[in-house]
Amino acid sequence: MRLARRRFLHLAAGAAALPTMSRIARAQAYPTRPVRIVVGFPAGLAPDAAARLVGQPLSERLGQPVVIENRPGAGSNIGTEVVVRAPPDGYTLLLVAATSAMNAALYKELNFDFVRDVAPVASIGNTIFLLVVNPSVPAKTVPEFIAYARANPGKTNMASPGTGTAPHVFGELFKMMTNVDLVHVPYRSSFMPDLLGGQVQVAFMTVSTSIQHIRDGKLRALAVTTPTRQEVVPDVPALGEFVPGYEASGWLGIGAPRRTPTEIVERLNKEINAVLADPDLKARLVGIGIPPMSMTPTEFGKFIANETDKWGKVIKFANIRAG
Numbered sequence: 054m055r056l057a058r059r060r061f062l063h064l065a066a067g068a069a070a071l072p073t074m075s076r077i078a079r080a081q082a083y084p085t086r087p088v089r090i091v092v093g094f095p096a097g098l099a100p101d102a103a104a105r106l107v108g109q110p111l112s113e114r115l116g117q118p119v120v121i122e123n124r125p126g127a128g129s130n131i132g133t134e135v136v137v138r139a140p141p142d143g144y145t146l147l148l149v150a151a152t153s154a155m156n157a158a159l160y161k162e163l164n165f166d167f168v169r170d171v172a173p174v175a176s177i178g179n180t181i182f183l184l185v186v187n188p189s190v191p192a193k194t195v196p197e198f199i200a201y202a203r204a205n206p207g208k209t210n211m212a213s214p215g216t217g218t219a220p221h222v223f224g225e226l227f228k229m230m231t232n233v234d235l236v237h238v239p240y241r242s243s244f245m246p247d248l249l250g251g252q253v254q255v256a257f258m259t260v261s262t263s264i265q266h267i268r269d270g271k272l273r274a275l276a277v278t279t280p281t282r283q284e285v286v287p288d289v290p291a292l293g294e295f296v297p298g299y300e301a302s303g304w305l306g307i308g309a310p311r312r313t314p315t316e317i318v319e320r321l322n323k324e325i326n327a328v329l330a331d332p333d334l335k336a337r338l339v340g341i342g343i344p345p346m347s348m349t350p351t352e353f354g355k356f357i358a359n360e361t362d363k364w365g366k367v368i369k370f371a372n373i374r375a376g
Contacts, residue, residue: 083143083317087118090307092148093132095125099180099259103305103343104148107177107328114324128156128217128375130163137165141310143317147171149308151180151219151364154357158365159217159375168361171308173353174318175325180303181260181285181342182223182278184292185267187251195275195295198255202233211235212244212253217375220257222364223278223301225371227257230296248272259303260285260342278302285342304360305343306353322350 090108094100104121112119124132129152139145149171157167165171184195190209192198202209213221216239228235238244238253245262247253249271257278264286266272276292277283278301292299307325309318328334329345338345348356 083320084115084117086144087120088112088115088144088146089120089122090146090148091132091136092121092123093125093129093153094123094148094150096123099261099303099341099343100148100150100305102261102341103177103180103338106334106337107325110328110331110334111324114327128152128159128215130156130160133167133171134164136308136310137170139310141172141313143309143313143321145310146174146321147308149173149306149357151303151360153308154361155217155219155222155364155368156375157361158368159373168358170311172311172313172318173350173357174307174309174313175322175350176304176306176346176348176353176356177325177329178305178338178343178345179279180305181283181344182220182257182301182303183260183263183267183274183286183289184227184255184276184278185248185258185263185272185274186255187248187253188270188273189251190254190273192275193273195290195292198275199231199233199295202231202235206234207236209233209235209255210238210253212238212240212248212256214244215239215241217368217373219301219303222367222371222373223257224255225373226301226367227292227296227299229367229370230299257301264342283342283344285339304346304356306348306357318350 090104092101092104101123108119108121124135133147136145136147153167192201211224221237244253248256263272267274274286274289277286277289278292280291280293280300282291326347329347335345
């Protein structure tokens, strides 16, 4: 009887260890085929550039090709839905961005819940935005621009790539906190020709899309929207230096379908963080205005929840409706 009991306990202990061993084996085996990262934005923009920069070294670490698939449209919602509906096996990932968090408040009839249906995997980095003006605007500092806009209410046009996009929402936060009247002008295609031509006077833009025009003197950078100055544009002050509390960083990361196994999420997090730690890659990301920002999946999930709440309040206050 005692021998039978001992044998039972031994078998029970072995059975209890099986799920753990199975998870470890599954994580070690993954991946066995190409992994795709769906990017809900057009090629050439900051999210696409970041995905491609991270994808190549990640492919080397995983031992399988990492394929970048652009699925733009509906403020990145088309790409998000592709991933939400994919099998939760770690082979279909999503390039998530600040826009993803904003969409939860902008769109009332989505077929998914971003916070609920997308598992946070790893953060990639912040996306630095700049407050830029056409040189025809006489203001050379943020206080001068605020004074100019207040002296010319309804006569200063603020361009964005569409209603509810990050540049638009960042501009609305600026309007809220400074009590200035800027006329929002949304574009379906690039607003750059009109901004350079002076038909619109101000915009919130990523460093990667504006830096060369700034260097050429075709645009004037008044501030970065991050809490502190950035090494890619060291002479440009932070907007918060003049508007206390203003912070409107973009951000990028990787998500996966809900119920993706924890061990696969943790493996991806480990490998992506290792990629971001490489000095050469860090320098390349910083060079396009995306300083790396590493987090655990839990930390990234809390960060996304906070961002969703923050921008939801701005969108509600400004009464923004998805176009």
